Amino acid sequence: MTTAKDASGIDLDIKDAMQGYERFRLEFERDRAFYKSLATKMQKPRLLWIGCSDSRVVPSQITQADPGELFEVRNIANCVPPSWTGDEAVGAAIEYALAHLGIDDIVVCGHTGCGGIQALAEPILPDSEAHLGRWVEYTRQAHRLVAAARLPEEQRSLATVKAHIQFQLDNLMTYEVVAKGVAEGRVGIHGWLYVMDEGELQAYDPKSGTWRGLLETAA
Structure with a gap:
C-alpha cells in the first residue's frame, strides 16, 4: 500500500x-x-476514565471536559485486567489515580460496534497478531455469557458489549485500592455505554441490573 x-x-x-x-x-x-x-x-482530574482506544469515541468530546479534567486509560475494548494478571499499565494507572490524584469516581465506558469485542468472532493469527489475540481474551467471559443466554443473533453484539462492561466493573474490585475505597464509601465505580449512532450515554444500574440513559439516572 x-x-x-x-x-x-x-x-x-x-x-x-x-x-x-x-x-x-x-x-x-x-x-x-x-x-x-x-x-x-498539580493536576486534579475529576474522573478516571477507562475507555476503548477507538478513534471515534473521544471522552473529552462526549463529556465536554477541559484539559486536566479526565485521567484517561484507553485500550482495545476498554479492558480492566484483574489485578492478579500482572498487567502493570492499567493497574498502575488505577493506583495512581486513586492514591495520588485523589480521584473518587471511576468510569468504565464501552461503546456500540466495538471491534475489540468482535475480534474473538474471527480467528486471530498468532504469528502476526499474538499481542492482540492475548489481549482480547479479556472479553471471553462476556462472549461465553451471551452464548449461554442463546439470544437472537441481532442482539448478541450489544449484549456482549454490555456484559463486558459489567465484567470490567467486577475486575476493578480486584484492586485493593478500589475495593477499600468502595467499601468505605469514598470511591464510586460506574459502567457506561456510548451508543455511537445516537450520541447517547447509557449507565448500568447494579441495583436493578438494567441500563438507562445517563441523564435519567441523575434525575
Whole structure:
C-alpha cells in the first residue's frame, strides 16, 4: 500500500496532524493563562476514565471536559485486567489515580460496534497478531455469557458489549485500592455505554441490573 503524499512529499496523514497542531498553537496563544496554569499546578482530574482506544469515541468530546479534567486509560475494548494478571499499565494507572490524584469516581465506558469485542468472532493469527489475540481474551467471559443466554443473533453484539462492561466493573474490585475505597464509601465505580449512532450515554444500574440513559439516572 502506497502512502499518500502532497506535492511537497509530506505524508497526508502527518500533514493533517501538523495542521491540527498549528490550530492548537493559535488556541494556546489565545488561552495562554489557562494552559500555563495547567502546566504549573498539580493536576486534579475529576474522573478516571477507562475507555476503548477507538478513534471515534473521544471522552473529552462526549463529556465536554477541559484539559486536566479526565485521567484517561484507553485500550482495545476498554479492558480492566484483574489485578492478579500482572498487567502493570492499567493497574498502575488505577493506583495512581486513586492514591495520588485523589480521584473518587471511576468510569468504565464501552461503546456500540466495538471491534475489540468482535475480534474473538474471527480467528486471530498468532504469528502476526499474538499481542492482540492475548489481549482480547479479556472479553471471553462476556462472549461465553451471551452464548449461554442463546439470544437472537441481532442482539448478541450489544449484549456482549454490555456484559463486558459489567465484567470490567467486577475486575476493578480486584484492586485493593478500589475495593477499600468502595467499601468505605469514598470511591464510586460506574459502567457506561456510548451508543455511537445516537450520541447517547447509557449507565448500568447494579441495583436493578438494567441500563438507562445517563441523564435519567441523575434525575
